[in-house]
Amino acid sequence: MISSLIRNVGALPLKNSFGRHVSRTFATGGFPAPRLFDYATVTSNLTVSDAIESVEAAFKALSKGKVDVPMPMHIGIEESDVAGPGDCHIKGGYVSGTPTFTVKLACVSFYNNLKKNLPPGSGIFIVVNAVTGAPLGVFQENRFMTDLRTGAAGAVAMKYCTNPDQDVVGFIGCGAIAKNMARAAATVRPIKGVAFALEGAEQFAKEMSNELGVPFEVATSAQDLCGKSDIIFTQTPGGSTVLEKDWLNPKGVTIIASGSDQPTKCEIPPDVLAASKYISDLTKQTRKVGELRSALEAGVMTEDDVYAELGEVVNGDKVGREGNEIIVVDLTGTGAQDAAIGQVAWDKLSQL
Template sequence: MTSAWSALTKPTSFPLRVRTFAAFPAPRLFDYDTVTSHLSVADAIDAVESAFGALAKGQVDVPMPMHIGVAETPTAGPGDCHIKGGYVLGAPTFTVKLACVSFYKNLEQGLPAGSGLFCVVDAVTGAPLAVLQENRYMTDLRTGAAGAVALKHTTLPGQELRIGFIGAGAIARTMARASKAVRPHFTGMVYGLAGADDFANDMHDELGLDFTVAASARELCESCNVIYTQTPGSDTVLELDWLQPGTTIIASGSDQPTKQEIPNDVLKASKYIADLIKQTSKVGELRGALQAGVMTEADVHAELGQVVNGDKSGREGDELIVVDLTGTGAQDAAIGQVAWDKLRNL
């Protein structure tokens, strides 16, 4: 049977237009196993660092994220779909990402509550090149890569690093792997409401570094000079009095207006660096400090890309530094390009 669309592929009196529609090959489809077995966080760090640099120069088109709420009804939901994307000026591709989260009824079927894909698009023709079923794996990689960029610019090469992880879930693991890629020698400590023992054992085996489990967030803060926080962000997780001089905090748990991991007085006392001020002021740690009147945007030291570009300082002495990572479309665009470059020849 001939459908209306296939009829269009037959020669008509408008051959040029018809050929134009048919000319693009179908996008390549890469399944989850292929994506996860060919990409690691180390692959993403250089590209994400460059993307931050371009972002700070105004060379990345990053629209605000889009959200589709799927209300719970007898036929669907509950769940949320987040859509992000970006284009780095001069790159051969751009990326749109679709992340579905909180589909909690899946759990009753033995399925995960989240899934997702990246669509990598040819920036010359506008034709989709690839659909990558990544189920948040690439988001974790680009988040870890941002953590590595932050670590690289807020610590000194050769410095003795005692790196703490508050929250022991998926993002903590990607941060640990990313840290090893830019600062190969550190001792690790972890505190989490759940999963800390498994995290310490697994990271020790995988990275070949010492990891210990802290009995409290306070113990961790008093022992570490770098602290990654990646909890769901419903409560603040540390206090100003617990922190050592010269500490770097890299906070990534807050990516919604309901979340805050870092207390306002810590933010105020720090050299505060945002991944993207227009996001951190709405959904990051900065939001709470602005709303409380404790900080203004004039208190922001830099965006991370300005530090990458050498336009603003990173680590100078024993100042407290907070890097606020909410996740940007620039990172998604960067990891999309990396993935396409690695997978296209399979």
């Protein structure tokens, strides 16, 4: 009924408030309405493997200065009788030479939602035509696409910052991001998984083992996990550090940290960062909201101690792993990744 009315609008004469005929293009805004893709459509049609190639290309472009990626915007919602608590992050970017750009609104930490049987996070991606500036699609992803592009960045970090014989992969924190990190890691090489979390590790290990067809074990502690792992993914709420330097494998380890994306968060102790070959996804972000921030504040690192941004390693401008070293890859999530997954989502879902 509604769609037929919309189609029939094209047959009607248009007048403005003064009764004068007006241009149909002007009256309709000149652009078609953006398509809305609901959560069920998004989650049933996109996987982390869809995002890996485009996110890798975005990191390459980022290191060459071919991405316009502003600093994230943060809106804090303090708790009151009528609001909060919660946080809103707004990120976006444009990868040069691509036909769309993306703006993302992510709302997190609305913990009072749990009392209403609602998740504490939600969000949308707005994918925009880079020729006309008109929004093409609004994707109700509720953190799903964000988690996919974060997992894809984890795959890129593992591909370029580890050796082929590093195959025991630990996961500290076993929520939605960890699942995408595990899926992404399994696309890089065959793995053996180790899991630890304050809750949910057993279910995570069972689910990932069944889905990926790889062995998973549950560690008794974070220290136990660190001693067994060649690669460690950390993806916790990030309020306090999750490992210690003395726990790490002396044969060398790559830590891929994605839990810190706000100035109040950290997962990796400053002494581990200072002892590492530190690689950022985007240094101008990690110095403010990533792991690097805590090392700078502790006075154990300066920005000159940043070895590379991930895109420089992907491009071959800097070498990844060299011997038995500690590598920390600090993933705060860049607008380049959002632009990449936004393009993938539009290309795939607009064909439905």
